[in-house]
Amino acid sequence: MHCPFCNVADSKVIDSRLAAAGSQIRRRRECLSCGERFTTFESYEMVMPRVIKSNTKNEPFDEEKLRRSLMHALQKRPVTQEQIESALSDIQLQIRRLGERDVKSIVIGEIVMKALFALDHVAYVRFASVYQDFQDVEAFRRQIEQMQQHD
Ligand SMILES: [Zn+2]
Helix, strand or coil, X not given: CCCCCCCCCCEEEEEXXXXXXXXXXXXXXXXXXXXXXXXXXXXXXXXXXXXECCCCCEEECCHHHHHHHHHHHCCCCCCCHHHHHHHHXXXXXXXXXXXXXXXXXXXXXXXXXXXXXXXXXXXXXXXXXXXXXXXXXXXXXXXXXXHHHHC
């Protein structure tokens, strides 16, 4: 990063600490050329990949849409709003971890189904049954059988 005072690229870090409740790193730097000090902030890239639909169209990731379908599947289930929010951020973290610019909606659907499966079995079945990209009926059936064995 260039020094804001003399525009030279070399600086050394003289102090480094967490900021914004640990989601940022604040670095105090000293320019090796002019000796001026400045501060930089480093944070995660929070950009979500685009979602590729089955018909090869793609659209931006829509957190609200995901929240709505989770809420729908979890209607009247014994799950708190906090658990839903935590599942939502976990799902988005997993999607970001894929490290792709474009992610197929079927991949996202699988991540969501795993999260719902861990959260509430009834919600999982509801989501899976309305989830249009779920094409492997046989795998779905096996998973339900497996789930019943664990109950
Ligand atoms: Zn400088």
